[in-house]
Amino acid sequence: MTLKLISYQLCPYVHKAATTLRVKHIPYEIEYIQLSKPPRWFHEISPLGKVPLLLVEDHVLFESTAIIEYLDEAYPPRLHPADMIQRAKHRAWMAFSDTCLRDYYRCVFAKNEEDFYKALARLHDHFDQLEQGLTAGPFFAGMHFSLVDAAFAPLLYHLKLLAEVWPAIFDSQRHPRIVHWKDILIVHRAVRQAVVDDFVELYFDWLSNKDSFLARQAIEQASYE
Numbered sequence: 001m002t003l004k005l006i007s008y009q010l011c012p013y014v015h016k017a018a019t020t021l022r023v024k025h026i027p028y029e030i031e032y033i034q035l036s037k038p039p040r041w042f043h044e045i046s047p048l049g050k051v052p053l054l055l056v057e058d059h060v061l062f063e064s065t066a067i068i069e070y071l072d073e074a075y076p077p078r079l080h081p082a083d084m085i086q087r088a089k090h091r092a093w094m095a096f097s098d099t100c101l102r103d104y105y106r107c108v109f110a111k112n113e114e115d116f117y118k119a120l121a122r123l124h125d126h127f128d129q130l131e132q133g134l135t136a137g138p139f140f141a142g143m144h145f146s147l148v149d150a151a152f153a154p155l156l157y158h159l160k161l162l163a164e165v166w167p168a169i170f171d172s173q174r175h176p177r178i179v180h181w182k183d184i185l186i187v188h189r190a191v192r193q194a195v196v197d198d199f200v201e202l203y204f205d206w207l208s209n210k211d212s213f214l215a216r217q218a219i220e221q222a223s224y225e
């Protein structure tokens with residue numbers, strides 16, 4: 001059975017699905033679309049008009065969390081815990097990864113310094129909660145990569161790049177476990193191979209083209225280099 005992931009290069013939700021496919025060594029095809037000008041067929045098949053989509057035979061799966069849950073059920077080894085209570089907790093943390101992704105986008109899109117600091121404060125408050133949920137590692141729940149790791153890896157990968165523009169994105173005094181976890185995940189084979197080779201270049205192009213506080217910081221920094 002051939003799986004096909006409909007994608008956009010910089011989408012962290014696509015990155016979750018691709019990471020899960022890679023961790024499980026599931027063969028898949030990938031098709032990138034331009035989100036600013038999606039093809040007609042995409043509108044016809046995408047229930048919410050968003051990527052990722054996972055095409056499984058005649059079925060169109062949508063929403064990254066639903067996609068990675070499907071992959072976990074359909075393809076061994078299970079990344080979710082076997083215990084029902086633990087699994088419920090992991091699902092709750094996966095939902096929280098989307099909360100943190102929204103904070104991240106608020107930071108990226110903040111028009112001015114004041115709004116940026118508000119967005120960053122909100123992300124850091126949420127990181128206080130995440131820090132309490134983390135084990136000593138190396139992964140979210142200890143020795144094994146779980147779906148929670150797949151859910152948070154794209155956020156931490158994007159934040160790592162943002163930290164090149166604004167180093168205080170990560171605070172290792174306040175969130176030592178998150179910083180350690182980030183260091184593990186960003187070099188993880190599946191996480192790295194789940195993005196395109198020129199991801200970093202595309203990311204900074206994308207960031208610099210925003211009408212935002214961080215875009216201005218990125219442009220200023222590039223002019224000094």
Ligand SMILES: N[C@@H](CCC(=O)N[C@@H](CS)C(=O)NCC(=O)O)C(=O)O
Nearest residue numbers: 011012013049050051052063064065
């Ligand atoms: N909740 C969705 C979010 C997906 C999403 O927002 N994807 C963005 C790209 S990163 C998208 O397709 N945006 C197009 C649009 O909203 O029109 C998921 O988890 O899959």
